[in-house]
Amino acid sequence: MTERRAFAITQAMTIAERLASVRERIARAAERAGRGTEAVTLVAVSKRKPAGDIAAALDAGCRDFGENYVQELVDKASEMSEREGLRWHFIGHLQRNKVKILLGVPQLVLLHGVDSPRLIAELDKRASRPMEVLLQVELGGEASKSGCQPGELGALLEAVDRAERVAACGLMCMPPPGDPEAARPFFAELRQLRDAHGGSERLPHLSMGMSHDFEVAIEEGATIVRVGSAIFGPRAG
Ligand SMILES: *Cc1c(COP(=O)(O)O)cnc(C)c1O
Numbered sequence: 001m002t003e004r005r006a007f008a009i010t011q012a013m014t015i016a017e018r019l020a021s022v023r024e025r026i027a028r029a030a031e032r033a034g035r036g037t038e039a040v041t042l043v044a045v046s047k048r049k050p051a052g053d054i055a056a057a058l059d060a061g062c063r064d065f066g067e068n069y070v071q072e073l074v075d076k077a078s079e080m081s082e083r084e085g086l087r088w089h090f091i092g093h094l095q096r097n098k099v100k101i102l103l104g105v106p107q108l109v110l111l112h113g114v115d116s117p118r119l120i121a122e123l124d125k126r127a128s129r130p131m132e133v134l135l136q137v138e139l140g141g142e143a144s145k146s147g148c149q150p151g152e153l154g155a156l157l158e159a160v161d162r163a164e165r166v167a168a169c170g171l172m173c174m175p176p177p178g179d180p181e182a183a184r185p186f187f188a189e190l191r192q193l194r195d196a197h198g199g200s201e202r203l204p205h206l207s208m209g210m211s212h213d214f215e216v217a218i219e220e221g222a223t224i225v226r227v228g229s230a231i232f233g234p235r236a237g
Contacts, residue, residue, distance in 0.1 A: 040223060043207075045091065046228070066090070069092055103128070133168055134168070139186045171207070209227075
């Protein structure tokens with residue numbers, strides 16, 4: 001099937017249908033990796049999509065949603081506050097001056113992009129409950145402006161150890177855009193980095209893989225995949 005034809009078919013599908021198809025692909029990738037499908041959490045990335053789309057995914061059984069802008073997450077969380085069981089993930093780059101407003105969201109369960117000791121200290125200062133975070137590592141150079149260097153991970157883990165209310169439960173990465181196989185070495189590198197820093201006992205989660213490469217990420221050990229357009233359709237702008 002050509003890419004354009006695959007795209008046209010995906011566009012005609014409903015959110016529930018696309019979600020079912022993503023779940024099916026997650027299950028098959030997990031099976032190839034010798035793991036159960038329950039070993040992988042799907043975070044539906046709803047950025048720049050309206051609350052109605054989130055409601056549709058929620059009705060289709062999705063519980064975890066990811067946003068990369070603080071204000072957008074806060075607004076949607078407030079709009080959806082009547083809906084039970086919804087869990088918010090912040091997946092963007094968090095500025096310290098936005099920590100307070102973000103932590104005010106009651107259903108916020110995980111911060112994916114924590115990348116500096118100063119941010120960890122700020123989170124610890126502002127948190128009124130225990131907060132779980134993933135430490136973002138920049139692999140592959142110029143791709144993103146966020147993430148610590150692999151060599152800085154030890155210092156980040158020490159900052160977490162000093163914190164009273166912040167706990168690190170894993171690592172996150174966002175490889176440079178490219179075809180899925182090009183991302184495989186980066187996913188493998190994140191897993192090896194985790195293994196070098198206490199292994200899955202200390203850092204059970206690897207948040208890696210997006211719409212175009214989540215299957216490869218799962219084969220390489222992802223426990224959390226962040227999937228947007230494959231569920232909600234292409235984003236405008
Ligand atoms: C937008 C985004 C995603 C999802 O991207 P898709 O390609 O739409 O699946 C995943 N992770 C982060 C950090 C993002 O900003």
